[in-house]
Amino acid sequence: MLKNLCQKMFGRSLWVYHANSGGCNGCDIEVLNVLTPYYDVERFGIKLVGSPRHADVMLCQGPALRATARALRTAYEAMPAPKLVFAIGGCACGGGIWHDTYAVLGPVEKVIPVNFYIPGCPPRPEAIIYGVAVAVGLVDKKVAPVEFKELEMPIPRYHPSDLRGKDEMVVYEKMDKI
Numbered sequence: 001m002l003k004n005l006c007q008k009m010f011g012r013s014l015w016v017y018h019a020n021s022g023g024c025n026g027c028d029i030e031v032l033n034v035l036t037p038y039y040d041v042e043r044f045g046i047k048l049v050g051s052p053r054h055a056d057v058m059l060c061q062g063p064a065l066r067a068t069a070r071a072l073r074t075a076y077e078a079m080p081a082p083k084l085v086f087a088i089g090g091c092a093c094g095g096g097i098w099h100d101t102y103a104v105l106g107p108v109e110k111v112i113p114v115n116f117y118i119p120g121c122p123p124r125p126e127a128i129i130y131g132v133a134v135a136v137g138l139v140d141k142k143v144a145p146v147e148f149k150e151l152e153m154p155i156p157r158y159h160p161s162d163l164r165g166k167d168e169m170v171v172y173e174k175m176d177k178i
């Protein structure tokens, strides 16, 4: 449904605003790489703009910081509707390795609504282009959600009395029963 809505709303071109709320610049480099002539996303109608007031899409990198949350929110509110937000990179999607540090509020979705997530640390430029193209309906999605279940391993209780032998010749007696 979101795909149909995107095709209807952003059928001709997509103007993107690039926002880093506190990342390490790894994701920025990949996003800017996408926007340079090497990958040339302008051929798909995707264009970088310098102001959120002209943007259809915000590309967010980095986690939401206490120091930048208000500026991020202000930039989001300045964008005209309809608008989309992409969280790019592990930090923007889930807080990344900084998620529980004192300066970090968490993923950007704690500050602004996020429509699409492109994980990776950092995601490859091809992954970013593919994610945006899937979102706006330029290509079809080739993956389906998978539910992971934690495996239950038959791990026996370890106790020193279950050991026999000495030094390097120690043997775990219950090993045969595993």
Ligand code: SF4
Binding pocket: 022, 023, 024, 025, 026, 027, 028, 061, 062, 088, 089, 090, 091, 092, 096, 120, 121, 122
């Ligand atoms: S996801 Fe990785 S590369 Fe991107 S901002 Fe976070 S730490 Fe840096």
